[in-house]
Amino acid sequence: MVLVDHYVIGGFIASLFGFLLLYNLRRNAHRQRRLKIYELNGSAVHSGGETDIVIVGAGVAGAALAYALGKDGRRVHVIERDLMEPDRIVGELLQPGGYLKLIELGLEDCLSDIDAQRVFGYALYKDGKDTMLPYPLEKFSSDISGRSFHHGRFIQKIREKAATLPNVKIEQGTVTSLVEENGTILGVNYKTKSGIENTARAPLTIVCDGCSSNLRRTLCTPKVDVPSCFVGLVLENCNLPHANHGHVILGDPSPILFYPIGSNEIRCLVDVPGQKVPSIANGEMAKYLKSVVAPQIHPQLYDAFIAAVDKGNIKTMPNRSMPANPQPTPGAVLLGDAFNMRHPLTGGGMTVAFSDIVVLRDLLRPVHNLHDSASLCKYLESFFTLRKPVASTINTLAGALYKVFCASPDPARKEMREACFDYLSLGGIFSQGPIALLSGLHPSPLSLFLHFFAVAIYGVGRLLLPFPSPRRLWLAIRLFAGASRILFPILKAEGVAQMLVPRISKGDVSM
Numbered sequence: 001m002v003l004v005d006h007y008v009i010g011g012f013i014a015s016l017f018g019f020l021l022l023y024n025l026r027r028n029a030h031r032q033r034r035l036k037i038y039e040l041n042g043s044a045v046h047s048g049g050e051t052d053i054v055i056v057g058a059g060v061a062g063a064a065l066a067y068a069l070g071k072d073g074r075r076v077h078v079i080e081r082d083l084m085e086p087d088r089i090v091g092e093l094l095q096p097g098g099y100l101k102l103i104e105l106g107l108e109d110c111l112s113d114i115d116a117q118r119v120f121g122y123a124l125y126k127d128g129k130d131t132m133l134p135y136p137l138e139k140f141s142s143d144i145s146g147r148s149f150h151h152g153r154f155i156q157k158i159r160e161k162a163a164t165l166p167n168v169k170i171e172q173g174t175v176t177s178l179v180e181e182n183g184t185i186l187g188v189n190y191k192t193k194s195g196i197e198n199t200a201r202a203p204l205t206i207v208c209d210g211c212s213s214n215l216r217r218t219l220c221t222p223k224v225d226v227p228s229c230f231v232g233l234v235l236e237n238c239n240l241p242h243a244n245h246g247h248v249i250l251g252d253p254s255p256i257l258f259y260p261i262g263s264n265e266i267r268c269l270v271d272v273p274g275q276k277v278p279s280i281a282n283g284e285m286a287k288y289l290k291s292v293v294a295p296q297i298h299p300q301l302y303d304a305f306i307a308a309v310d311k312g313n314i315k316t317m318p319n320r321s322m323p324a325n326p327q328p329t330p331g332a333v334l335l336g337d338a339f340n341m342r343h344p345l346t347g348g349g350m351t352v353a354f355s356d357i358v359v360l361r362d363l364l365r366p367v368h369n370l371h372d373s374a375s376l377c378k379y380l381e382s383f384f385t386l387r388k389p390v391a392s393t394i395n396t397l398a399g400a401l402y403k404v405f406c407a408s409p410d411p412a413r414k415e416m417r418e419a420c421f422d423y424l425s426l427g428g429i430f431s432q433g434p435i436a437l438l439s440g441l442h443p444s445p446l447s448l449f450l451h452f453f454a455v456a457i458y459g460v461g462r463l464l465l466p467f468p469s470p471r472r473l474w475l476a477i478r479l480f481a482g483a484s485r486i487l488f489p490i491l492k493a494e495g496v497a498q499m500l501v502p503r504i505s506k507g508d509v510s511m
Contacts (some may be wrong), residue, residue, distance in 0.1 A: 047391075051077045052370055054187055056175045056215065058083065059354040060091060061336030062208035068105050070165035077192050077200050080171045083159070085152040085265045089232030089269065090344045092120065093246065094147045097390075097440020098351030102364050104358055109159035110146050117260040119146030121435065123242045124424060125249040125298065126417075131425040132242065136432045142450070144407050146347075148246075148259050148267075173198070173303040178205065178218055178332065184373045185218075185331035191414045203370035204362075205332045211320050213338035221325045223493075227343060228254060228273045231285065231317040235266040238304035246347070250421065251296040252407040255345060258301065268305065268511055271345070273406065277316050282299050285314055319343050320335045321399060324391065324495040328381055330373035335360065340391060348394035351440040353389045359383055392494040393443035397434075399490045400452060412478035419459030419479075430454075433482065449481040449487075456483035 053069055055062050058080035066078045094102070094111075102108050122136035137144055163170050173190040179199060187201035192442045216222050240247055240258060249260040254271040261267045270293050278284035289309045297305055324340040336353050360383055368407065370376060406421050424431045432450050434441035456479060463476040 002050060003438065007271070029047065037157050044439040050403075051075050051169075051200065051202040052204065053077070054200045054205045054210060055080065056188060057210055057338070058155075058159055058162075058170060059079075059210055059336065060155060060158065060350055061087075061209065061357065062206075063155060064067050064102075064105060064107060064170050064354060065157065065160050065206060065208060065335065065357050065360070066170070067107060067162040067165065068357055069364070070162060070168040071106065072361065072365060073167065074364075076168045077202065078162070078168065079173045079175055079188065079200060080170065081174050083170070083172045085156050087315075088151045089230060089267070091151040091154075091316055091350060091464050092148055092267055093259055093347035093350075094149075094286050095351045095438070095440045096137065096140070096144055096146050097443065098348075098354050099144060099147055100441075101351065101354035101358055105354060105361075107158060107161065110154060110161055111149065112157075112159060114149050114153035116147045116149035116154075116264045117262065118244050119246060119259065120244050122246045122248055123240075124248050124250070124421065126421045129343065129421070129425075131431075132245075133424060133431050133435050136436050136441060137463050138198050140441075146246075147314040148261050150261055173354055175209065175215065178207075178215060180218075183330060185329055203331065203373065204376065207334050207338050208336040209338050211337040211341055216334060219329050219332055219337065220327055222322055223325065224320055224322045224341070225316045226275050226320055228319045229316055230319055230344065231270040231272055231277060231278045231289070232317070233268040233270075233289075233308040234261070234313065234329065235268055235301060235304040235308050238263055238266060238301060240266060242456075246389070247298070248405075249296060249298070250405050250407075250417065251293070254406045255402075256293060256297060257345070258297075258501055266301070266304070267432070268301075268308065271319070275318065280314050280316070285316075286310075286312075289314075299451050319345075321395075323395070323495075324384065324387075325382055328377050331361070333380060333383070340395065342395040342398040344398070345397040345402045345405070346394070346438050348398055348438070348440065352387075352391045352394055355440070356387050357385075359386045388495065389445060390443045393437060393448050396445075396490045397437050397448055397486070398492055400486055401438075403486045404455075410482075412475055412482045415463065415475060416456065416482060419462065420455050422462075423458050424454045447499070449491075452487055453483065456480050459483075 052074040052077050055066050055076060055078045058078050062078060066076050072074050108317055123132050124133055160230050162168050172193040174189045175190040178185050179189060185205050185305040187199060187205055189199050192198055209215055209414045249256040254273050257269040259267055277289045286309050294305055322340045322341040335356055340347060365381055408414060433447060437448050461474045477511050
């Protein structure tokens, strides 16, 4: 009996210790998950084993790519300079075409709980006239539309979702250089958050370190242009004239944009041509906004605009454009703004990024051996052609529209600007076609080419009918020539041949 009691007591004690041990293990596992999902300012933990892919940068492109590749079972190591929530004045509007790509990546829930606003099209203003340009959404489900939001909140949601995957490691660190051996990229050198120098190696390195990339020169021939700067303000407690629409004012000297980024917040972006903006510190910027910009905006927004200027939270950033000009390099790929940029007037950057990620993910899916760098590099050359129809259409439209929408003392440029506004105001196919291009819903290079020159021909026709005078004939010739000078250099930079007739590079997918 005593012996039985000893067994009972021993079993009870063993069970108690087992329970405490199990509880402690479960609590530690739960803490690790919390660290991985929420404490992104440190280094996340993932399962052991060799890293398949190193991603430099955890912005929109890098974080979304990490999730896409992680979902496919790749072991991914992401290194991001700063994992705190960023505060930027662009990357806040996702076009409907970009939202469709976000769904394709399984990341649409990242727009939940960040007060994202639905966007159904644009209102365009010029010289007291306005026209509505709705997105052509009739063939899509009711959920499909544009979305606008705080950029930083969106990025944090993507990072958090990527970090939930056990095979994705997100680490804060500063990448200093690529590791190269015999012309092949083998990984990156970086400094950890604590300043320790380290090396991350993988058979494939994808560089997504943004518009100010310090690594792109190894992987492409960058030709960065800065045609203008954006001045950003947030208007509070006011309503747009047309709810859930972006508003574009064809102002002087250049466009002024408004769109919602929250239930009670409207982003205002004032385009300032050139690379210099008035000084914020000495008050020149506030004076410029009040004297030059404020008289041109809609009366419904005037008081909130002046209040935002007086509040003083004014931000600026350069608007960069850079055609994709890759140098295929074994072991590495460029993506996002590090690879390709366009003027942010049309809000196409994230649409291009998500489209590129879908293309790259699909190309990598059948590849089993990432270690054959030379064969993989040859195979991934098809990425540069497969992305062309979407990326180059959106890039070309952004560059061309910016030049057309800017004011000019040249009579021919004035006529082209007026013709563009009136052409879009015609409605039907004349507005739906260009907006389908801008929204990323129908990114057709041929459609872009036809609509752009239809605008020019429309402008020429207005000048020549009913009776052309010598002056108006000369102006019509200059208008058409000016349209050609706007479009053709952009088409050339984007690779017009690949853009109109993309050729697929064939590679061995059994690697």
